[in-house]
Amino acid sequence: MSENEMKLSKMAGKQSILFSNPPCILSAASIAGKKEGEGPMGAQFDIIQEDPLLGKNSWEEAESELIKQAASKVLEKAGLKSADIRYLVGGDLLGQLIATSFGIADLEIPTIGIYGACSTMGEAMSVGAMLVDGGFAEKVLAITSSHFAGAEKQFRFPLDYGNQRPYSASWTVTGSGAVIIQDHNKYQKSNPEEVTIVIKGVTIGKIVDYGLKDSMNMGACMAPAAYETIKQNFEDFGVQPSYYDRIITGDLGYVGKNILIDLLKEKNYDISNNHMDCGIEIFDKDSQDTHAGGSGCGCSAIIFASYILKQLREKVWKRVLFIPTGALLSQVSFNEGKSVPGIAHAVIVEAE
Amino acid sequence: MSENEMKLSKMAGKQSILFSNPPCILSAASIAGKKEGEGPMGAQFDIIQEDPLLGKNSWEEAESELIKQAASKVLEKAGLKSADIRYLVGGDLLGQLIATSFGIADLEIPTIGIYGACSTMGEAMSVGAMLVDGGFAEKVLAITSSHFAGAEKQFRFPLDYGNQRPYSASWTVTGSGAVIIQDHNKYQKSNPEEVTIVIKGVTIGKIVDYGLKDSMNMGACMAPAAYETIKQNFEDFGVQPSYYDRIITGDLGYVGKNILIDLLKEKNYDISNNHMDCGIEIFDKDSQDTHAGGSGCGCSAIIFASYILKQLREKVWKRVLFIPTGALLSQVSFNEGKSVPGIAHAVIVEAE
Numbered sequence: 291m292s293e294n295e296m297k298l299s300k301m302a303g304k305q306s307i308l309f310s311n312p313p314c315i316l317s318a319a320s321i322a323g324k325k326e327g328e329g330p331m332g333a334q335f336d337i338i339q340e341d342p343l344l345g346k347n348s349w350e351e352a353e354s355e356l357i358k359q360a361a362s363k364v365l366e367k368a369g370l371k372s373a374d375i376r377y378l379v380g381g382d383l384l385g386q387l388i389a390t391s392f393g394i395a396d397l398e399i400p401t402i403g404i405y406g407a408c409s410t411m412g413e414a415m416s417v418g419a420m421l422v423d424g425g426f427a428e429k430v431l432a433i434t435s436s437h438f439a440g441a442e443k444q445f446r447f448p449l450d451y452g453n454q455r456p457y458s459a460s461w462t463v464t465g466s467g468a469v470i471i472q473d474h475n476k477y478q479k480s481n482p483e484e485v486t487i488v489i490k491g492v493t494i495g496k497i498v499d500y501g502l503k504d505s506m507n508m509g510a511c512m513a514p515a516a517y518e519t520i521k522q523n524f525e526d527f528g529v530q531p532s533y534y535d536r537i538i539t540g541d542l543g544y545v546g547k548n549i550l551i552d553l554l555k556e557k558n559y560d561i562s563n564n565h566m567d568c569g570i571e572i573f574d575k576d577s578q579d580t581h582a583g584g585s586g587c588g589c590s591a592i593i594f595a596s597y598i599l600k601q602l603r604e605k606v607w608k609r610v611l612f613i614p615t616g617a618l619l620s621q622v623s624f625n626e627g628k629s630v631p632g633i634a635h636a637v638i639v640e641a642e
Numbered sequence: 643m644s645e646n647e648m649k650l651s652k653m654a655g656k657q658s659i660l661f662s663n664p665p666c667i668l669s670a671a672s673i674a675g676k677k678e679g680e681g682p683m684g685a686q687f688d689i690i691q692e693d694p695l696l697g698k699n700s701w702e703e704a705e706s707e708l709i710k711q712a713a714s715k716v717l718e719k720a721g722l723k724s725a726d727i728r729y730l731v732g733g734d735l736l737g738q739l740i741a742t743s744f745g746i747a748d749l750e751i752p753t754i755g756i757y758g759a760c761s762t763m764g765e766a767m768s769v770g771a772m773l774v775d776g777g778f779a780e781k782v783l784a785i786t787s788s789h790f791a792g793a794e795k796q797f798r799f800p801l802d803y804g805n806q807r808p809y810s811a812s813w814t815v816t817g818s819g820a821v822i823i824q825d826h827n828k829y830q831k832s833n834p835e836e837v838t839i840v841i842k843g844v845t846i847g848k849i850v851d852y853g854l855k856d857s858m859n860m861g862a863c864m865a866p867a868a869y870e871t872i873k874q875n876f877e878d879f880g881v882q883p884s885y886y887d888r889i890i891t892g893d894l895g896y897v898g899k900n901i902l903i904d905l906l907k908e909k910n911y912d913i914s915n916n917h918m919d920c921g922i923e924i925f926d927k928d929s930q931d932t933h934a935g936g937s938g939c940g941c942s943a944i945i946f947a948s949y950i951l952k953q954l955r956e957k958v959w960k961r962v963l964f965i966p967t968g969a970l971l972s973q974v975s976f977n978e979g980k981s982v983p984g985i986a987h988a989v990i991v992e993a994e
């Protein structure tokens with residue numbers, strides 16, 4: 291096979307990539323807020339920050355501090371310095387990605403800023419894995435964050451306004467998750483039994499707009515995008531839902547989860563037995579008053595960087611389809627009466 | 643050489659990539675506003691829109707229409723449908739990239755949303771070329787936009803406020819530029835004499851913060867980032883300024899240009915003879931009252947997609963270093979008294 295044919299064979303179906311040399315996840319870090327620490331996943335996170343301001347003067351600075359700590363932690367866990375990372379791929383929910391740019395500037399890593407709303411971790415891991423598999427980097431840092439108070443101020447109302455939240459509303463997670471993606475050929479197992487986690491492939495999502503306009507019901511806005519990406523993943527790789535031990539969406543919450551399962555059932559795909567949603571898992575709905583569930587870039591990122599990777603490392607699951615989901619609204623588009631389109635990027639993660 | 647060694651050899655120096663199979667630029671399109679059409683580059687653009695609202699109800703919708711028209715035009719010029727494009731890489735200046743997401747949703751192309759402020763065209767072309775050279779796509783659409791009125795509203799004051807502008811302020815360009823990047827092996831020349839334009843390599847920039855805080859003097863904020871990226875490009879490829887026929891920055895304007903040239907001179911690099919800045923070229927300073935020059939993602943994008951490519955196709959220039967420059971501020975970071983960090987990504991474009 292010529293070099294060109296070899297390269298072309300990475301393209302799977304219409305929207306997906308099957309890596310020729312699947313990059314591995316060298317380390318991961320999760321920094322969570324107090325409420326997230328009190329939830330069912332609390333014990334999984336590396337660091338829990340009790341102070342929502344993290345000692346800073348604004349919510350935005352607090353979020354930058356979250357992302358800075360996640361970057362430090364993921365480097366520390368891998369025994370690396372920032373100079374060992376060739377490229378950083380990351381972003382957040384704030385306008386012009388200020389949480390990320392102020393959080394990571396000191397690291398001095400060449401940076402590819404991305405925006406996919408709450409799908410950002412899926413986008414960061416997809417682009418990061420492509421950079422590594424394409425031979426453009428040996429190590430890439432994929433990172434994202436969100437902050438409850440910063441997101442409410444950005445998209446809805448400042449907390450001081452005391453706005454009431456409908457039951458369809460989700461609760462933006464305060465947290466930052468990071469992973470280092472590395473060339474598999476450069477990976478040294480610490481012992482022969484060590485389980486390696488690899489990114490086998492990705493499915494890049496389209497913007498999907500069913501015309502919904504309710505920024506207090508983002509699960510419903512994002513479910514169609516998750517549906518399109520998951521269906522395309524099944525088609526591009528010629529697999530059924532049972533191919534995956536878990537199909538894990540980002541932050542559809544209770545409302546979006548049901549819509550997703552129903553949409554896929556109409557196409558004869560039943561994911562009800564192996565679907566999980568990070569937004570549902572992160573909070574206890576009854577005791578934590580979080581309504582439809584958790585959301586925000588940080589939601590799927592910290593669950594992936596902790597619980598999901600742990601289940602894979604322990605081989606409870608061997609193959610996971612991870613699909614962070616994003617709602618592409620801004621306060622301006624919402625105030626101008628526009629719809630809330632969604633996007634979702636899927637990453638196939640395997641234990642081997 | 644093994645596959646792995648071949649792949650690793652794409653990494654040039656600390657931050658750069660030298661493509662093993664340099665992707666080519668299949669087609670390009672530029673849509674400009676009225677003021678841009680009246681400037682010295684007016685005759686170069688594909689379409690000039692006289693109506694700043696483009697028949698829409700808001701500045702944001704107008705910008706989405708600009709980006710939609712640029713996408714249509716670049717597809718039309720290449721004789722392609724949107725389904726022929728595997729991935730779209732793009733973004734804009736508005737919070738949460740709403741100009742892009744509402745502008746391109748109808749195309750139904752899998753999308754990688756990016757943000758690099760006014761460096762976005764450099765980032766889009768860099769990521770796009772990596773996706774093609776990495777074997778992940780045969781054709782990628784790289785696109786960006788900006789709109790004067792939308793940007794003033796987003797970053798400074800709504801036009802109706804009648805704010806005065808200092809001489810160091812730049813004028814955000816109304817326009818959208820797009821290029822289709824294609825696998826070179828799949829490129830068919832229309833005739834043997836046709837000049838092919840290839841992306842030879844890229845240098846991904848770091849976030850550079852010299853502590854400047856003036857959002858009305860973005861040239862000064864961005865010049866250090868341009869300096870760091872250009873210097874790194876010279877070092878990574880072991881070349882001198884004369885290696886390039888033109889070194890073309892995005893939107894430093896008159897203030898930033900002088901700072902850039904001075905900073906490089908301190909390192910014994912003299913680019914004063916072959917430097918050009920899109921922000922300086924796009925407007926006539928005296929007759930158009932644009933103070934420090936043009937800026938915005940659209941500025942370097944439409945100049946690249948028209949004039950720069952034309953000079954390369956006619957072999958007036960054979961090798962260009964194109965460095966769109968971005969200022970990483972938001973209205974929130976500015977109001978909270980933060981500095982304005984910069985970022986710049988460099989793309990080596992050659993005629994062959």
